[in-house]
Amino acid sequence: MNDTLQLEQLALPATPDSDDASDFRALVELNNTVCRNDAGTDDLAQTPAELLAGLRDTADAVQRIFIIREAGALVGAITVGHATAEPTSSQIDLMVLPENWGRGIEDALLARAEEETRILGRKVMQTWTLHPGHAEGPTITPATGWGVVADTALSRLLSNSGFTLEQVERNSAFDLQGSMNGVRTAFEASRVAAGSDYRLVEWTIPTPPELKEGYAWALSRMSTDVPAGALEIDEEIWDAARVERREARLIEGGQTMSVAAALHVPTGRLAAFNELVIDADRTAVTHQYCTLVLQEHRGHSLGMLVKCANLLRWRDVAPDSPRVSTFNAEENRRMLDINEQIGFTPVSYAGAWQKKLV
Template identity: 30%
Template sequence: MTSRLEIRRVDPSDDGEYDAWWDAYAAARRADLGDDALIWSHQESRAELLQESATTERHAFVARRDGEVVGACSLALSLKDNLHIAGIGVNVPPQHRRTGIGSALLAHLEAEARRAGRSTMRADIYWPASLPADGAGAANREFARRHGYEIALGDLQNRLDLPVADAVVGDLLAQAPATGYELRSWVGPVPEEFVAEWAALDALLDTEAPTGDLDLEASNADVADHRADEELQRTQGRTSFGTVALASDGRIAAYTQVVVSGDDGNAYQWGTLVRREDRGHRLGLRVKLENLRMLQRHSPVPPRIHTFNAESNTHMLEVNRRLGFVASARMAELQERLAP
């Protein structure tokens, strides 16, 4: 008799349920990328699922067969913008693949998205940097293709091993003098004097950076929501490093942020953006260098920084190349529009 597959929502406050979900998620990610897999830690993922967020509704689900957890998935629904989108993740440990579990989890998520009134599905998948940009030969890419999910934007996952020698940083700083701009850096939450402009720039990032064929609108800029995200980072045990370049009128011309995980010790490059009217002055390079210099003065220094950039974003990739980043994996931002 064929075993029945049961898919149930996870209560993240229940240790047993949450542990089973996270273990399946982490096992699947390691199977796809090995040592290059970037996995949100047990604490980081749980804190996000437990957060009472005004901006995003999140759910996690596990698939069980004969009492054994054989797969995991997640659903994220924005509550203030992009109300047509459902962000999803499907993770099946390698020993349970090719048995219909992934397809069942995906169908479950699509049904949940439809009930929430969403019409566009988005998912991120990863494969080794040695494979081509279209994902040919990657099992997760072929799975997505069979279900109608196509690449809307291709990204590179890049890694910078730390520390970077002071002489290298100094040489690069000489190439990006930022004449006419004041640089300010800090550790922790964004200072009150900058937070409104920071939130506004950060909200533009998804649409100002290359978006490929992604069906996106700009995010809402709200200081209260930004502070809630900072509180989530604190709960997750993360530490933020931020730098801005200020124009002569005192406004933020460019910003960058690196967040250090309290669990794996790695640093993660988050947003970097230069205002349109201030581009062409190498401000992106300058703020990244200042932030890197501050990070390396902090003890202990993280072993490496990870970042993601669209393969079409040649300018930022060149900035990262100058800093010493190397490609460690590829990521595809997938999209599928649900039939009515």
């Protein structure tokens, strides 16, 4: 990296619009441009408000952002994040535009992220690359054997730096402005299949007090019950307070979240849930966050039940949103089968990479 490039840590502004927020807004623009270029879609863009809300609250996760400037302008960035309660990994996100690639910027940022990870005492680095729906040219197959991603400059940098492609995720979209007849039919069939042992419950955050502990338990199972290949993922510990903090971040960022869940009547515990989220612009793309059927409750059509219920409910929450965007591991055929049956179609892909530090 030459002497005209300066690497420093980004200081977070008080608000997205404050006088000290110009660098942060440039970071958000860089992030969204990189996502658009790599995935070939605008669906993954974030607003300054939602991104800042997540960064400023450090109770459950901490993210440091390192940037490189040239003549005062931001030309590259990397985030280094880690959970506060879970000790194993750091998650990094490298952002450099194609026109700035090959000048040492990406190498310097990746080296700084590894240095920070070692300082934190973490033994694993993880990151995700974005790829278009149709790969042109050479591809890479993950360790799971499921799916492929394009062999890009970022993929080669990671591979040459000791990272392994562990998993591929499919990004799919559902047309919210089309017919919902198939969703209604699937919903009714799944409700019959679920039987009387399961009752549908729905809410818009904040979560009702009587459901918080059960919801916390279900969220903790996202770290144990979702296919993750060989990615080293700590079992997460959730309680009602952590649910409240998460929802406060979402609300502070201008986001609305709807949850549809299946309650197991004999035990009073949540057995499955689905989350749909949209930012303050109700005409924007909807994002599906978590969807899970706990392992011990699989085989009762609960995944189909909660997905369809939330899609039908969403028509009242955000009637002008054009589509839902979601990610699922390519080996997660149970959930992909549900998506395909009700009309989700592939848009882009993501590669999950991991480096073990020694």
